[in-house]
Amino acid sequence: MQNNAKRLLIALLLISLCLTGCAKPxxxxxxxxxxxxxxxxxxxxxxxxxxxxxxxxxxxxxxxxxxxxxxxxxxxxxxxxxxxxxxxxxxxxxxxxxxxxxxxxxxxxxxxxxxxxxxxxxxxxxxxxxxxxxxxxxxxxxxxxxxxxxxxxxxxxxxxxxxxxxxxxxxxxxxxxxxxxxxxxxxxxxxxxxxxxxxxxxxxxxxxxxxxxxxxxxYSQAFVFNMLYQSFSKGNYAVPLNASQYVSIENISSKVDYQVEPRGKDGRHPIVKISVEENGYVRESASVLKGKHSIPNLQKRLAKELQKNGITLIKNFKNLRTDPLQIGSHVRSFQRHWSEAAWMDYYPHADIRLKVKVKLKHEGITN
Amino acid sequence: MALEIQENRQVSPYVLFFIIYGIQTGIGVINYQRPITNSAGYDAWLSILIMGFIIFVVMWMLTKLLEEHQGDLITIHHHLFGKWIGGFLSFLFSLYFLTMSITVLNTYVLLVQVWMFPQMSYWEIATLLSIVAYAYISGGLRSIAGIAFLSSIYSIPLILALIAPLNYAHFDNLLPLVNHSVPALINAGKQMSLNYEGISILLLVYPFIKKTESRDNRKQWVFYATSMTTVVYLVVYLVTIVYFNPQELDQYLWPTMSLWKIVDLPFMERFEYIGITIWIFVILPNICLTLWGASRIIKRLFSLNQRIIVGCLIIFIVLFGYLLSNQVELDIWNKYQSLLGLGVMLMYLPFLYFYNLVHRKMRKSHAKQR
Amino acid sequence: MKWFSKSQQSMREKQLENIYTMLEGSGDYISKKHQLKKTAIYCSFIRTIVDTDMLQRDILTPLIQQSEGTTLEELRTSLPFEEVILTDDVNTIKEKVLQGHVLIQLEKNSEQGLLLDVKAKNDRQVSPPEVEYNVLGPNESFIESLDVNIYLLRKRLPLPNFKIKEVTVGKLTKTRTAIIYIDGLANEENVNTVMQRVTAIEYDQIIDVSFISQMIEDDHNSAFPQLVDTERPDRVASSLSEGKIAILVDGSPFALMGPTTIVEFFSAFDDYTLNWYIASAFRLIRLMSVAFSVLATPLYVATLTFHYQLIPKNLLATLISSRMGIPFPPLAEAFLMEFTIEVLREAGVRLPTKVGQTIGIVGGIVIGTASVQANLTSNVLLILVAMAALASFTTPNYRMNNTVRLIRFPFLLFAGLWGMYGIACCFAIVVAHLLRLESLGRPYIEPFFPLRIKDLKDAFFRLPFSKQKLRPMLLRPQDPGRVNTQRASKKHDIDD
Incomplete structure (x- = not known):
């Protein structure tokens, strides 16, 4: 008897919910x-x-x-x-x-x-x-x-x-x-x-x-930006060989590592060391990759180019006082009692070093 | 004067794991990250460990008490404080459980309103939820234990979904390690009391757990559950802080929900909606256990029909909850609730334990004198 | 004392008279006098349920030609029957005559008589199963005769402790009901529960075993069947040897088995004839189709009505353009389609087989295409509903199959009213119901809750027989081990 009353009550509740209810569809x-x-x-x-x-x-x-x-x-x-x-x-x-x-x-x-x-x-x-x-x-x-x-x-x-x-x-x-x-x-x-x-x-x-x-x-520098910003696996970058020729490199993997010396030489200011390791292969080339343009030479050339562009990019950021690469955050993770204000004061002339290593795995199916 | 429960109403010891785990992971998991981070920054994961340890100790005390008195909260209160004072204290506990269920119910209703159905009225969501809760409670502790067990199974996808935010992880957020003082860490731990306050349910559930003549392994499951909860809190917290930075985390009212926003399944976008839906199974054990606890105490004290008590309590919490059905009021309520939980958990329960020690000694010396 | 016995005597006579007049009232009752060598006998029987050939060949011919006896006792010994009842009990006579015995008396309508079983055996042949069809394995199914059914079981379990307890239930139908179990294996408590519940049945007619099933189930109001019914003797034999209890009813080609769990309703006999991982894969597919069947349309309705955010961007175009111009909200649309499918199915079942098939095809194609072209439903929903209907038919058990099909309607309603939240609530209520459900006092969703790892070996997966050394714990068998000796498993190294 009581059971039935309970069932009835629940059924009534549900029905009244159905009638009154409904969210706005x-x-x-x-x-x-x-x-x-x-x-x-x-x-x-x-x-x-x-x-x-x-x-x-x-x-x-x-x-x-x-x-x-x-x-x-x-x-x-x-x-x-x-x-x-x-x-x-x-x-x-x-x-x-x-x-x-x-x-x-x-x-x-x-x-x-x-x-x-x-x-x-x-x-x-x-x-x-x-x-x-x-x-x-x-x-x-x-x-x-x-x-x-x-x-x-x-x-x-x-x-x-x-x-x-x-x-x-x-x-x-x-x-x-x-x-x-x-x-x-x-x-x-x-x-x-x-x-x-x-x-x-x-x-x-x-x-x-x-x-x-x-x-x-x-856009042409997006690769360099990305390389400094994060480790990633796919991208391409064109290296000029001379005024009219270039080689296009396809990226397999790019690893970036931030090391910070919390107290630099002067004991106060941090030194940021960015090391980048590029692995890639040659996808397009306008010249035969021999002699001056052999793979080892190409690797060096590419490393130099990327390093140069990277440093320019960082310099620009410093001048603009903007930090899209999150260098400040990297420093914070190495420094106890890091303060944003102090860092922003120091940032425009911060000691940021970049080292790029490039390895080309292969040169495609012809040379 | 041991409390005997009919054998067919008892449950296996491992169920205790799910009950304790179920009551500790409830509404707290969706927003505990913010308060603890405000106190201890990203070192708050240490606070979680500290809090886990404290809860461990409290749990140990509770099991000791329960084993000595061979009964539940009411028996303990009765033994230590006599019929009237003890009964009164037990009644206060019943109210305490009731406040907990109000907190859980209202927080969930608000969650549904904010994230899914802004136009749906409090009454609708709360009534539906309370009908569901009643369906479980009227099945007794066995079905509540069942939903506690199933809810921990159903919540596995929710935990797996936390893999997706790791694609955006900034692990250096964790560094530098231990940048905060110990008081700050403990203060942060205190902010988590809302998560843990359900543990007092152990005092009522314990006699329902089967023990075999040969060995009593009920205790070990309590401790496994506490460890498991700590691990879950830790994992969720770590995922949260590598995904958000502290300043950003401070803006989010429900960080765990916001974490799920990033999950994009090929057949279904916006995992947070699934999350809220499945969340009903995470909060059901909370509502059911607390309401069951509240009604069980009243039943034991006044020998009333528990079915009727539960019905009345549910109607009461739905009506009372209406007063707290918006964010501002609920926040205030939760603040006091969390203080209350802290008081009960870290002051009253240890007090009960130590008082019991003193009481035992007194009894012994009394007996000697005679 | 004398007065008493006299009055009793007259009462009995009156009763006797009543019975014979009652019997003679029916047209197929025959009572005829035969002259033997020394005496005359009256032979009475109901023509329609008696094997008249047998009566003539085995009873009348030997009696008339050879019998020298003059009393019933003497006649009894001269008849080549293993069971000849000599009785003077009125009720026995009535009962037996109505069940196909022939009554032989020296005086017409006297109170003493011989009863001989000459029941006509008009049972059909044992035929392949039709409801629970399988590809591999035995191809016998129960028929309407209890004796043949028990024979089919005994053949498979030649055991001295194969126990049959017979009970008669049904005030009018007097149905013979057999409760079968293996003594020393099945749990006593379960046997007692079944016996108690079956004997407690108070109803005038027990036409089929499903009547019993509905009367002894733990929860009469549940949509879920709590006892498995099967037409396969092999399946019953296998369950009996696990420690289950079977109930057979005369006149029903189905057996009931219990205690059972929800998983058993989704396991087909093919799961045991196939290799274990293939069988496990199929069982998983079956379980997934049930989930799909119950949740597909409700999720469609919930998403399209309330949670458009959930739809992946690439699916938006498909869904929106298929719903373009449809005048109903998704809930009504889904109800309409589900209703149509159910009507088609019901019509297909009720109609004769050949017509039924045609109706199914015609209905499916014509109604489906036409309603999409008439813009009454979207073709996405049509696909979903059809898939859901198809998926529901993977459930091997017909009863569970019906449950699966009907349970989606409340889900649909909740989804249409409260979206995902409604689905979750509905699901929670179903789970609450399942948690409380019991089969003969044993938990219904057993290997999951209460969690019994050992029984999970035959739940979502069916592990190889070598891993299933124990009988299901659910049944609390008296002898839990399937194998007595544990053969040491040898590990071979390469080239050994």
Whole structure:
């Protein structure tokens, strides 16, 4: 008897839950998925926000039609949300849960990205592997463009960034940005992109100081940057042999090791020793690899080149007082009672040494 | 006056492992990283070890007490403080267990609201969860032990998912080692009391564990469980701090959830949603055991029907929990809860142990005098 | 005293009269006088259940031609039957005549008579199993006759301690029920439980063994079957030798076995005829298909309704474009499809085999394609639902198969209302139920909880026979070892 009463009670509870309840559904085809978002300056204190979302067409039985990209833009006052404004013109609810890329024009980035990134960070809907990028010129222009390879700019960019993260380029996404922005002894960096006809091109690595964009490393030096930043396994680099010829080296593995002498010669300032070990092979060559261009000679030449470029890069960073290579953080891990302020004072004239070793395993199937 | 439990209501000794492990890994695991890091920086993993050791000692004391008195919390209180005071203290413990279940229930409801269903009302989530909890509690300790066991199996994917953040690991975050003072480390350890406060359930569960005539291996499982919990906390913490830097970690309210965000499976993105879903199995043993404990004490004290007590308690915690259904209030509640837990765990339980020693001596001398 | 016996006498006579009038009321009751050499006999029987050839050949012919006896006792010795009952008990006479005995009396409708078993043997032949089909292994299945079924078991277990306890249950049907176990192996407690529950059955009709199963199960309200039913004598024999108890019922080609665990419902006999790792792989596939079958559509509904974030970016296009223009929310869509599949299945079962197959194919193809083209469902869901239905059929046990199919509806509802959280809650409730469920007082999800490592050898995996030296601990067998001597395993070095 009591058992029945209990069952009845639970059943009643469940039924009443069913009737009153239900979370607000967000059915995937009844929402407008914002996949890319871009910010430009419109004029003083006004932003031009642009979003794109895919529009799929019905497939019933006849395979998938290529999707179209729906682009909407709106001018908002700085500090207000773009999505909320755009609701007024979208057919369905705008949902940022599948956001793939977020673009910021270089002008916006120069004034600081934090307030924009904070929007992404706080919202649990947004994935942490969302790609961020800085655009040279207008972000809207990139989002509006028609591209041959993929009808959706969001997919195009996200695939491109994903490919680059495994090839030549350090991985960047919302997580790395937040990590580098918040961490002490490090500064964030993001890819810098530009529209070129029917394609979007990565033109370099945008460097930040805090959350402000200051300069960039050109794409040709991305390999060197990556080599100093992390150990990685795939990349390629071209070594000029003379004015007209070059050799292209494919990377098998690159190992970087930071050693810090916490108390340098003067007993106060640390010495940072970076050693890099490159393993690779020759993929393309414009000349026969003999004599002057034999493998051992090539190795030396390459090591010298990489070392030179690396040192130049570090010097630039010092001059810009930005630390994308996280040298400060490396020093911190060797030093007790490290302070960021003291380090930043010392950084521009820090003693940072670089040593590069190169080993070429083979030269392909011909010589 | 040993407390006898019917044999078919008893459970095997190894189950004690899962009960103790289950009650220690609950709602605490998703956000213990932040407070301890605030106190001891990235040396806080040492605090976890220290805390693990302290809990080890407390557990040892509890098993000693239980073995001497051949019963549970109520018997111990009764022996040491007499019927009325002892009974009153036991009743306070019942309330203590009740507060714990409120903490767990509310934290989970908030978690679901923040991460999955912002529009869903407190009532809906809490009622559904309490129906599930009732289904287990009404099966007695055996089914609660079952869910404790199964939950530790179900949570294996959650622990495996922690491999993915290691792709973004910065191992030099750990260096330099031991950059903080011992008081800071201990202070950090204290911040973890919310994680460990369930251990007092041992005082009620112990008589339910089968022991064979030949050997009594109940104790060893308690210690295995404590070690296991320490290892899990340590592993989760290490993964957290190589993935986040301290300044970043300070921003995240639920670091463990944020860790899962990085997991991208080919057939399913955004592992944190799976994480929250599976998390229900991690908190179920907590809610069930604490509610069972609270109702068991009342049953033992007042000889009421436990089924009815559990029903009433569940309705009570769902209603009471509504008062704490937003972040600010819950934070305050959790702060006091954690203080209370600290007091019970590190003051009252050791006090009970030492008082028992004194009491025993007094009894002996008393007996001699006669 | 005299008065008493007299009144009793008259009561008995009245009773007797009643019975004979009752019997004569039915058209197939025959009572006929035969003249023997010295005396006359009355021979009464029910024509339809009696083997009349046998009656003539083995009873009437020898009696008429040879018998010199004048009393029933004398007639009895002259008949070549191993069991001839001489009785004056009215109830025995009634019972036996109704079960196919022939009654031989010296006076018509007197109270004394000889009873001879001449039951017609109209049982069908032992045929290959149809429900639990397997590729390798024996190909016999039980039939409707209890005696033949017991023969099939005894043939496999020629043991002196093979115990059969017969009980009659059912007020009207008087069904013979046999409880079979191996003495000294099966746990006494289990045997007592079964005996107690079977004898306690109070019901007018026990037509099939499933009636018994539903009446002696530990939880009548559970969707999960708690006793295995099988039509394979080989499987029963193997279970008996593990220490299980089997229940057979006259008139039912199925045997019940218990105590059991949930795992057993997912193990097919092929698991034991194949090599152990191949068998383990198939068993894993089966378990995974159950999980798929229960969770696939609910997960689809939950993800598409609430958690679009979970969908991988490359799958978005497929899912969205397939759902484009569909007027229902995913929950309704899924319910519609699941309902359609269940209707098709039910229709296929009810219709005669040949028509059933056609309906299945026609229904599947026509309804499927048409509903996708009419934009009533998305083709992704169609694939999922069809896969889920297919996966549910990998469950070897028909009862469990039904459970698996039906249990997905509550999951579906919870998924549609509360998304993943709902699925988790529903799953938790099912687990709570399973944790409390018992089979003849033994835990239902045994090798998992209570965790018994030794029994896990035949759960997710089936380890080789050489590793299974112990009988399942679940059954608490009196003799736990399958093998008595432990053969020393020799380790060979290379080239030795």
């Amino acid at each position: 967000r059915i995937v085809d009844d929402v407008h998925l914002v996949q890319a978002i871009g910010y430009d300056y419109y004029k003083e204190n006004y932003l031009l926000g642009t979003i794109t979302s895919p529009v799929y067409s019905q497939s019933a039985g006849s395979g998938i039609m290529p999707p179209k990209s729906d682009v909407m833009s709106v001018v908002v006052k700085k500090g207000t949300e773009v999505n909320a404004e755009l609701e007024s013109e979208s057919e369905y609810q705008l949902e940022p849960g599948k956001l793939l890329v977020s673009l910021y024009s270089n002008e916006i980035a120069a004034d600081g990205l934090f307030q924009y990134v904070d929007l992404l960070k706080r919202n649990p809907d947004i994935g942490i592997v969302t790609n961020l990028a800085i655009t040279e010129g207008s972000a809207k222009e990139i989002l509006e463009g028609q591209y041959a390879s993929d009808p959706l700019i969001s997919e195009y960019l996200s695939n491109m960034f994903k490919k680059h993260a495994t090839n030549n380029f350090p991985e960047t996404n919302l997580h790395t940005f937040l990590y580098q922005y918040a961490g002490k002894g490090m500064d964030p960096f993001l890819p810098l992109i530009k529209k070129e006809n029917e394609h979007v091109k990565i033109i370099g690595i945008a460097l930040f100081k805090g959350d402000k964009y200051i300069d960039y490393v050109p």
